[in-house]
Amino acid sequence: MLQRVKDYRESTNMSSQMTTTTAMNTAGTIRMLFAGGSESAASQWESRLRDSGIATRLTWTETIGEARELLQADGADFLLCDSNTDSSLDTDVRDIRASRPDLPIVLLKHDVTERAAAAALSIGANDIVSDDDDEHLSLVVQREFANMCLSRRLRRARVALKEAEDRCAMLLASSRAAIAYVHEGMHIFANAAYLDLFGFASEDDTAGLPLVDLLDAASVTTLKETLKSLRNNREDASFDFSGKRVDGEAVTGNMTLGRAQYEGEACLQVTVRPDDVAANLEATVAAAPQSSLGDFLAEIDADANEAVKRYLFIAEINGFDELQAQLGLRLSSEYTDDFWPVVRERFSASQLIAPHRCILVLTTDPTNDQAGEQAEMLRELVEQHIIEVNEKSIRSTVSLSGQVIETSAEAALNQAYQQLLHGNHGGDCNQVALPGSEVEAEAQPVSSEAEAILDKINQAIDDQSFMLLYQPIISLRGDSDEHYEVFLRMVDDGDEITPGDFLQTAIDNDVAAKIDRWVILQSIKMLSVHRAKGHNTRLTINITSNSVRDPEFAQWLSVAIKAARLPSDAVIFQVTENDAATYLRQTRAFIEALQAMHCRSSLGRFGVRDDAFETLRHIPVDMVKVDGTFVEDLESEDQRNQLTATIGKLQQAGKLTIVPMVESATILSALWQAGANFIQGHYLQEPTTEMDYDFAGDE
Numbered sequence: 001m002l003q004r005v006k007d008y009r010e011s012t013n014m015s016s017q018m019t020t021t022t023a024m025n026t027a028g029t030i031r032m033l034f035a036g037g038s039e040s041a042a043s044q045w046e047s048r049l050r051d052s053g054i055a056t057r058l059t060w061t062e063t064i065g066e067a068r069e070l071l072q073a074d075g076a077d078f079l080l081c082d083s084n085t086d087s088s089l090d091t092d093v094r095d096i097r098a099s100r101p102d103l104p105i106v107l108l109k110h111d112v113t114e115r116a117a118a119a120a121l122s123i124g125a126n127d128i129v130s131d132d133d134d135e136h137l138s139l140v141v142q143r144e145f146a147n148m149c150l151s152r153r154l155r156r157a158r159v160a161l162k163e164a165e166d167r168c169a170m171l172l173a174s175s176r177a178a179i180a181y182v183h184e185g186m187h188i189f190a191n192a193a194y195l196d197l198f199g200f201a202s203e204d205d206t207a208g209l210p211l212v213d214l215l216d217a218a219s220v221t222t223l224k225e226t227l228k229s230l231r232n233n234r235e236d237a238s239f240d241f242s243g244k245r246v247d248g249e250a251v252t253g254n255m256t257l258g259r260a261q262y263e264g265e266a267c268l269q270v271t272v273r274p275d276d277v278a279a280n281l282e283a284t285v286a287a288a289p290q291s292s293l294g295d296f297l298a299e300i301d302a303d304a305n306e307a308v309k310r311y312l313f314i315a316e317i318n319g320f321d322e323l324q325a326q327l328g329l330r331l332s333s334e335y336t337d338d339f340w341p342v343v344r345e346r347f348s349a350s351q352l353i354a355p356h357r358c359i360l361v362l363t364t365d366p367t368n369d370q371a372g373e374q375a376e377m378l379r380e381l382v383e384q385h386i387i388e389v390n391e392k393s394i395r396s397t398v399s400l401s402g403q404v405i406e407t408s409a410e411a412a413l414n415q416a417y418q419q420l421l422h423g424n425h426g427g428d429c430n431q432v433a434l435p436g437s438e439v440e441a442e443a444q445p446v447s448s449e450a451e452a453i454l455d456k457i458n459q460a461i462d463d464q465s466f467m468l469l470y471q472p473i474i475s476l477r478g479d480s481d482e483h484y485e486v487f488l489r490m491v492d493d494g495d496e497i498t499p500g501d502f503l504q505t506a507i508d509n510d511v512a513a514k515i516d517r518w519v520i521l522q523s524i525k526m527l528s529v530h531r532a533k534g535h536n537t538r539l540t541i542n543i544t545s546n547s548v549r550d551p552e553f554a555q556w557l558s559v560a561i562k563a564a565r566l567p568s569d570a571v572i573f574q575v576t577e578n579d580a581a582t583y584l585r586q587t588r589a590f591i592e593a594l595q596a597m598h599c600r601s602s603l604g605r606f607g608v609r610d611d612a613f614e615t616l617r618h619i620p621v622d623m624v625k626v627d628g629t630f631v632e633d634l635e636s637e638d639q640r641n642q643l644t645a646t647i648g649k650l651q652q653a654g655k656l657t658i659v660p661m662v663e664s665a666t667i668l669s670a671l672w673q674a675g676a677n678f679i680q681g682h683y684l685q686e687p688t689t690e691m692d693y694d695f696a697g698d699e
Helices: 039-051 064-073 089-099 114-122 134-174 192-198 217-232 275-287 293-302 320-327 329-339 368-384 409-425 437-443 448-463 503-508 512-532 553-564 577-582 584-596 612-618 637-652 665-674
Strands: 030-035 056-061 078-082 105-109 127-130 178-183 186-190 237-244 250-262 265-274 310-317 349-353 358-364 386-389 392-395 398-404 466-472 482-492 495-497 537-542 571-576 600-606 623-626 656-659
Touching: 030 039, 030 064, 039 056, 039 134, 056 064, 064 078, 064 089, 078 089, 078 134, 089 105, 105 134, 114 127, 127 134, 178 192, 178 250, 192 265, 217 237, 217 250, 250 275, 293 409, 310 320, 310 368, 310 409, 368 398, 398 409, 448 482, 448 503, 448 512, 466 512, 482 512, 503 512, 512 537, 512 553, 512 571, 553 584, 571 577, 571 584, 571 623, 577 584, 577 600, 577 612, 584 600, 584 612, 600 612, 623 637, 637 656, 637 665
Parallel strands: 030 056, 030 078, 078 105, 105 127, 482 537, 537 571, 571 600, 600 623, 623 656
Antiparallel strands: 178 186, 178 265, 237 250, 250 265, 310 358, 310 398, 349 358, 386 392, 466 482, 482 495
16 A cells, blocks of 8 residues: 655644653654544645644654554654544554553544443553544644653653762772761661771771771761761761771771662761871872962052053863863862963963862063964964873863053953953853953944934935845645745935844944844734734844844844734744854743743854854754855755755754755756655745735745
8 A cells, every 4th residue: 555644844842831842853843643534624634733732843653553563663743543434443552552651542433432441451552532633633733742752851860860870880889088988877878988998808898887986986976976866966977986906907998878778778878088088188188389360460460560461261161060070179170270380381371279170370571463373373382282181182262362461460351351251151162352442443433424324324224215025835744834034125315235234243332232122023923813813924134143142132022923913933033153162051941931931043144163063062043044055056965965964964963955046957856765854945035025925825
């Protein structure tokens, strides 16, 4: 029998209680498999679920037997079966339930009786619903999908717990501290340091051994008093003890008792610090240099010489928090002990600050270019330096920011640090910020050419002389909805001016946000009129960095969409990859605000940066529009392979892909083979003032 499968792809976000799972290909979208009935019936059910706020990507098969094969090959999140005609329903459902225990299976039937419900549950279905009760089905889908998500989260939590327990056991076994666990006075675990301290050959020698057997009579009395105080106090308790090893040698030191759990059993953790270790630690601390950051800065100021120009740089390890979480405190300290000497060897003075994550470097008597060259040399040196920690190779990068020391070293340090923070928050890691570069850039006056452009922009806003154009975005995978991207033009004396001639100036002078709001209001007004004519149309609207950085913009946007009475999925907001990477934190907050409004988002001009996928990892968009450079030379096999690989990687990440600049049938064929979801370009239709593309004729 010919298998007919039609995918209806939809990427709207589900309501907040529908937790996104790793099984989904599109964030917030249920991969729904509909078995039985007709293709038109499947399409109607998808429409009903969408109207109730549930986003689906529906696949239809004629029989449940075909659905079983598809589940084995591709997988799905939900199985919906028409049970009115399929004679092999019982056997197929039982087989599917045996192979996919957590898959929600819901049956549809004309007349649902108590007997039919019992029969459905007996063969492994989760529920049976009347095929004319949309509300009941919507609630059942939400319930079963939420249960499936919880089940998968529980499995992942169990795996994570097991991994955490294994890491803890490994750290405990390799710890230099003498640690044991005691339950009802008896040893149930002792690490190597504890065994060595008391002279045991193996852990088996301590199994069931009372703790009091290791202490002398006076310390036993103190132990009992400490246990009483611990019973009434949640904090750890310590006391000095004296005891003996198995060979009779005396052991003295400090013993700390704390509440703990070992393999699910409530017990006491016993940490022993013998006197010789404590004495060595005190001696080490006493011998450590007491030089502080203040002393270092004061020393720099004391050596001030007006004839010598000096720069103070602060260098910070990028991603140090993640590195420290990965390695732990001890290993990360060992890492930085090997890391920073590379820096110290190259500069005349240096000082560690913010324990081990930052360092100050001082350069004397260079020009501005020389200071930048030295900092760049340091950045490259660190980038190429590889350090072995715990048999793992680690390569890190640093960001540097510096200032000329004019009034004081502390003032220069504060300015440099603020500049470093600004760059890191903007996503500019592994960079060198030249002294004074940001201040100098802000101090530059607006050029006469920029002033002329700004005058035209303000005049266009006042006179409503901007113009909107609409270009269709066509699905290659069966989505029949109408979709356009909005483009902006400025009209000046009858001439159309493209954004490339004025938008960057508007952004640099914080005027672009006003343009964005005008575009949004006009676009949703036109969209409301167009949808009122019976069109199921959605628009993609481009947003500049000025709006993304405005904390009040998302709230304004929510009010504007509600006032237009548009569905939340009717408008998609697109941010360029470069803006997202530059303002990573603000872009993520904006996208999350869109998700809270159940609006979708897109990342435009994707692939122009080397760290494109790293940026995407932090920005939870629904769609990605690749940069036009990907399709400039598709006759080249290497270029086609690169585009196919990029599209595949994006789809694995759960993103719908849009490819622009389709200028010929040859490019269209190549994009079909590459697996693109949507295409856009002059070959289909140039941007026009009307939303008049014939989507029905394109199917």
